Amino acid sequence: MTEKYKETDKMSDIICDDYRLLQVISRFGLTFGFGDQTVTTACASNGVDTMTFLAVVNFIKSNGRVNVGDVVETISVAAMTKYLSQSHTYFVDFRIPAIRRKLIESIDCSARNQIAFLILKFYDEFAAEVSRHMEYEDKYIHTYVEGLLAGKLSETGVNINVLEEKHHDNHAQIDKSLGELKSIIIKYYPSDSNGQLLNEVLMDLYMLEEDLFNHCQMEDTLYIEAVRKLEKDCALRAETLQAQEEESGQTDNAGTDSLSDREREVIVCVVKGLSNKEIAEKLFISVNTVMTHRRNISRKLQIHSPAGLTIYAIVNGLINLEDVKL
Numbered sequence: 001m002t003e004k005y006k007e008t009d010k011m012s013d014i015i016c017d018d019y020r021l022l023q024v025i026s027r028f029g030l031t032f033g034f035g036d037q038t039v040t041t042a043c044a045s046n047g048v049d050t051m052t053f054l055a056v057v058n059f060i061k062s063n064g065r066v067n068v069g070d071v072v073e074t075i076s077v078a079a080m081t082k083y084l085s086q087s088h089t090y091f092v093d094f095r096i097p098a099i100r101r102k103l104i105e106s107i108d109c110s111a112r113n114q115i116a117f118l119i120l121k122f123y124d125e126f127a128a129e130v131s132r133h134m135e136y137e138d139k140y141i142h143t144y145v146e147g148l149l150a151g152k153l154s155e156t157g158v159n160i161n162v163l164e165e166k167h168h169d170n171h172a173q174i175d176k177s178l179g180e181l182k183s184i185i186i187k188y189y190p191s192d193s194n195g196q197l198l199n200e201v202l203m204d205l206y207m208l209e210e211d212l213f214n215h216c217q218m219e220d221t222l223y224i225e226a227v228r229k230l231e232k233d234c235a236l237r238a239e240t241l242q243a244q245e246e247e248s249g250q251t252d253n254a255g256t257d258s259l260s261d262r263e264r265e266v267i268v269c270v271v272k273g274l275s276n277k278e279i280a281e282k283l284f285i286s287v288n289t290v291m292t293h294r295r296n297i298s299r300k301l302q303i304h305s306p307a308g309l310t311i312y313a314i315v316n317g318l319i320n321l322e323d324v325k326l
Helices: 011-017 021-027 039-045 050-061 068-072 077-106 114-149 160-165 168-188 195-249 261-271 276-283 287-301 306-315
Strands: none
Touching (some): 011 021, 021 050, 039 050, 050 068, 068 195, 077 195, 114 168, 114 195, 168 195, 261 276, 261 306, 276 287, 287 306
């Protein structure tokens, strides 16, 4: 097939092209029996966002070599959050316990075999580490994202960078722990064990390692960047709404000095000679919001020039004369 899957490709063809996409199918809640349905048709009939599905399968197909900036523009954050959450359920409740059962069957877990006991203990610690990590993501990161999707910005200064810093190192630790477990089995477990079954366990561990790596890499790149974009969009909407509410809600006060704190800050910046762009950067707002504030100020004060605003700012104690750019 082509290097990049498209909406018009048959769903059955892309699965046959890369067996790893079977993992994606189940986590998106898609079921078999696609017939000759295209990706678009199959996704639509199962309530799955097509572009998010394509972003995930193309990420896996290319081993993470995608233009994140372009892909982020097409992703539904809600669909991606649901996919990652269902992936967590797959790993914690199904895949890792299934390998543990097979591991117990393949090694001698009697008290006299200390190596086997330690291998199982090591595996259980690894499983607990994965579980804690994914529980953190579900409880804190996904909950935060759901708030953003509802239009709610954090009031405590929390953002995706703060949340992501707390768990980023765990991705590397999970990969390291799994690598050590494979190495211990290969190097130190006695050869008189159930060789065929133990080989199968090792294959499962290698496949789990690849699956977890793709999952973590997708979180660290596509998902985090998509959430950062959502944060910016949410903040911009909040700023615009606030400015519009001030403009519409204070019409009755036109011609008076009923300025908001933000409008006073904008006046000080104008008097100091800052451009709209510089004001936006200084106050961490958009240029459009600055322009809205300036319109509100002109309407309320009936002052339409920087010189007039300068006189107003000095008379009302907003700025000292020595700070004025003449």
